[in-house]
Structures are given as structure tokens and as C-alpha cells.
Amino acid sequence: MKAKILLLFTIFTLIACKRETKNDSFETVSVSKLVELRDDKNSFHLKSGNFNYSIEKNVLPFKRIVLLSASMSGYIGELNAENLIIGVSSPEYIYSEKIGNLIQQKKIHNVGSEQKYDIEKIISLKPDAVFTNYIANFQNTYEVLKNNGIKVIFLDEFNEENPLEKAAYIKVFGKLLGKEELAESKFKEIEKNYNTLKTLASKAPNSPGVLANEMYGDIWYLPGGNTSFAKLVSDAHGDYILKDNSDTKAVTMNFEEVFSKSKNIQFWLNVGNHQSKKELLTVNPFYAKLNVFNHGKMYSMVGKEKGKANDFFESGIVRCDVVLKDYIKILHPELLPDYQLTFMKELK
Template identity: 30%
Template sequence: MKQFTCFLFVFWTAVSCTQSKKQADNIPVSVDNIQYSKGYTIERHSDYIVAEIHDPWDTTRILQRYLLVDRNKDIPAGMPKGTVVRTPLRNIVVYNSVHSSIVELLQAAGNIVGACESRYMDTPVIRELLDKGVIADLGEATAPNIEKMVDIGAEVILASPFRNAGYGPAEKLGIPILECADYMEATPLGRAEWLRLYGLLLGREELADSIFRATESNYLSLAKLAEGVEHRPTVFSEKRFGSSWHVPGGGSYMAHFFKDAGADYMFADLPGAGSTPLAFETVLDKAIHANIWLIKYNQSADMTYTTLRTEYVPYENFDAFKNKRVYACNTAFVPYYEEFPMRPDYLLKDLVWVFHPELLPDYTPRYYKKLTE
């Protein structure tokens, strides 16, 4: 009986020690201070890192938990449940131009082996690698060429998540799909701070932190410059597409830009952080007397007041059209979508120039310019 009791003591002591060891392994050595982003957290353990992506549609849930392990080390025991990702990332497949540009910004374009939606990728380095066949064209993101993805030895996929949507056959490859929800951040600096996570994934932490800190400093300085203006012009944006005009909500990313650049957004009272489709008549009624109209478009020739009127004659009823205060960005010629997500200071400077040109008298805009006749 004594021997049996002794055995039980040793057994439970061993189990207890094992459980304590596992619990100890799951206690982070440090937690990164994420200042602006709401979409992710980083916990650093002695031999792995936990990166959790929050569900942008339900903030009480975790969308994904990634366990980052140095590719030159063994996978440690006692990790929590999650998707193991070997870092630095290699043999990367990107599903959109934004993330290809982020990888290039962090000087890791050589690690991209495949891309979807390649026709939209205009970053010079990425475009050259695509044209040379160094980066394989995998077709559409909604139906990528899975066989080719296997052939090129893809190890990881960078993709933007959408609500209640999966990734089809790509999920069966057994490689990590990193759900990059940066586009769901409500503030410009919140989205830009995702650069720190991408730097961690790519082994470019120091570079990423340097770029983000410069971006933060520039952005806050510009916002401070515009904060004290006496007059805040009114503004609205975009134009009708089909039968609807998709208007950013008052809690949207763009609404934050307008506020920080010293303007009053005409639809600031529209609820939500996304865009709402409105009838043209609704937009006209609300924004007919707005001072400034901002438009983004993609065409082989620059838009003019004549072509804008030809596209839809009722546009001429807006005061901004009558007073020649329409500013447009032709994304066919400038890297707007590729740059501003991680460099919101670039876009903010343009907007400050549009709303308050006297504050930046010698500035040449990067994206927007006044329409001509």
C-alpha cells in the first residue's frame, strides 16, 4: 500500500510539473505595445511569438492565432493552439497589390514567388519581377491556380479576409494563410501600424519600426498644422457607380483623414466605418453646397470638367463643380493604393494642400490635382 501511495505521489507530481511547465511556456516574456491598431496583438515567448488577429466584424472573437517560430529552430513543445508560421517568411504568395507593395517596402520582394490580380500591381520592382516571370501569375484571387502554387513551392499566402468568406481549394494546401485585416482599421495610423507586424513576419523589424515611426511623426505634425485653421472647408468624395454612390461613413478611414486634414466631411453623421450606397439625389441634396469634391478614378487619360460632365450631366449641379474646386487622383498613373495604407502621411499631406494650400505653399501634390477644363 505504501508503495502504491508513493507511486501515486510521484505520478501526480510529474503530471503537475508537466502542466506547470506548459503553463509557464504559455506565459509571455513580453507583450508589444500596439499604440494605434485595434486589429492585432503580439506576445513574445522565449522560443516563439504569438500574433493574434482580432475578428474585425466581432471584436469579442479572435479571427486567427499565429505561432511564429524561427525557421532555423525546432518547433517548441507546449505552445497554445494556433497556426504555426515559420519566419522570416519565404516563398510568399500575395493576393493583392497592397501586400505585394508592403513586402517590397520592407525590402523582401525577392521572397515573393506568386501573385494574384497581377494586372493591378504597378510597384516598379514587383512589376519587373512579374514581367520576367520571377513572380508567377496565379490568376484571380477568387480562383487562384492551385497547381501552379504547389509547383512554385509556396509556403505562405498573404490575403485580405472578408466576412463569411473562405479561401476555397487554397485552404487544403496545408500552408498558412495569413489573414491581413489591416484594411479594416478605422484610423490611418492604426492601419499603418500593421507594418510592425509585417516586419516581424519578414524578419525586418528594425526597418519596419523605423518607417512607421517616421510615418507617425510626419502624420502627427501635419495634423497639428491643420488643427489650428480658422476656416474648415466642407468636403465630399467619390462619384456614382452604376445606380449608387458609395459614401464613406462618419466613422470611416477616409472620414478620419478629412478631419485630420482640417475639413468638415459632409457625411460625418452617416453611421458606420464602411461605405453606404446612396442614390444620386440623396448625395446631391446633402453635398450640393460643399466647397470641395474629391474623386479617385482609373483611366488612360486625365479627367476634365468636360469629361466629368459628359459622364453624368447632373454632376454640374454641385457648387464644387461650378466653382472649379474638384480635385482628382488618377490611380492609373500614381501608386495611390500601393502607398497610402502604410504611408498615410503621404495622403494627409495632399489633403492638407487641397483644403489649406496656404499651409504648404511650395508643395507639389503626390496624388491629387485640380481638374482642368
């Protein structure tokens, strides 16, 4: 009898230990190459690039946030969390109609720009957190905010090389804003759409040549071969001019170099925010020498633009599936006969 009781006690102890081990082990979730999330009993841990945050769970979800980057409003919009924003910088660059209305109602305040943030205004708003891309020149500003008890969270989504990993930042906002289930659901939808479109594009019989961006002064800045743009073009079954390049940042070339490499290019994408070929030539008349200018098709990013605001750099950041759909429609229109472009517009 004693032996039986001892056996039962041992089994119970083992089960209890397993349960305790399970409860005390917390999995690290990889959002991208740059971002990781992890929960423990009392804190939420976020690794974002070179920055690490431990946020006490008793202060989550954040109820009052400030955005210092317009691109982040795209994630907030997908989560229907605009009401949590109390301040934005450079509101003229924000496309969101909901955020615009809240600014007009003075529920969201203007806190300056990347030329000069209004630190006193930000502190007076008493935000739970400020979200921004890291800009080294503003290190002193960040320190002042931190010293006033404000969490400054750096999310550099523009450094991501994979469009879906860039979109996955929605999970970070979901976690911090109490919208975790919605964020997971939204990302799964985006991911499913993207992969379905990628499969569709792979059925195209050809892979047309693609040129991108434009010149600033004497320099042409092209996305490197390992950027999210290059990945999007590849997934749209296009042949990007720098597909064999390994850079994750912009590659600089002069006009002669681009002219030499683009002789057989059929499509020129992301041609700034120009409205016509004539307008483009007023910026740089040398474009008229390009074969793609005279015989190909050109598309600028003005499909959803108003004033200085452009939704391509807002909701287009998180809705990479829609951007991919635009590129497929451009490169292989027969695959999406009923679809109308969202972010892109053909230059005539």
C-alpha cells in the same frame, strides 16, 4: 555566519526568480483594434481580426511569400523586401516598378486573380506563406493551400478606421519577414510626419466642406463617418459631409440625397480615376447639377496611375502621411506652398 550565508542564498534565489519571471513574460503588442502581436519562447502569435496564428520561430523569417492583394505590396515596398515575393495575383493591378521588373524577369509568378486563383501554381511555388484579405467565397481555396502545408495569413487592413493603425501593419510584415527594426523605424517616421502635418492643418483658419467618391449605377457610396478617409479629412482640417455619421463602412445614398447635403461643399475628393470633368459627365451627366462641380474644386486619384495600377491603393495605404499631405495641400494650399500633389490630381 550560517545566518549570513542563508540571507545571501535567499537574496540570490529572489533575484533568480525575478529574472526567470521576466524572461517568461511576453508582452502583447497592439498594432490596431484588429491586430495584436505576441512572442513567447518558441512561437510568434498573431491575432488578425477573427483569425489567430501561432507560428514557430524556427520557420521565421519567411523567405518565400505570395501576395493575393495588391495593397499589401505597399508594405513590402517600404521594407525593401520585394525579393521575397515569388507570386502575386492580378499583376496588372500592381504599381511597384520593382515588382514589375521581377515579374518580367520571371522571378515573381502570376498566380491568377480574384476571379480564379491558380491553386496548382501556388502549391508548386512552395511558398512559406500566402498573404491575403479574407474573401469568404475562397474558403475552399484557403483550405486546399493549408492542407498542402502553406500558411495562409489574413490581413484585412481595409477594415481599419484609423490611417495610422492601417499603416502600422508594416510591423506585422516586419516581424514575419525579418525586418522588424526597419518596420519600427519606418512606422515611427510615418507617425511623426502624420502628426506634424495634423498639427500644421489645425492652424488653418477655416474648415472647408468635403464630398467624396462617386456613383455606381444609381447609388452613391460615401465613406462612413468612422472610416480612415473621414479621419484623414478631419486631420486635414476639413468638414466632411458625413462627419457626424458613425458607420465604419460605406454609406449608400441616391443622387437627390447627396445633392441636398452638398449645397455648400467646396471640395470633392477621391473622384475615382477620371481625368477630366468632361469624362466624368459621360459617366453620369447628373453631376453637372452639383454646386461643387460648377463652382468648387474636384480631385481624382490618378496622380500615380499607370494602366490598371494605382499607387494610391498600394504605397498610399501605408504612407498615410503622404495622403494627408495631399489633402492638406488641397484644402489649405497656403500651408504647403512648395508641395506638389502626389496621389491626387485636380479635374479640369
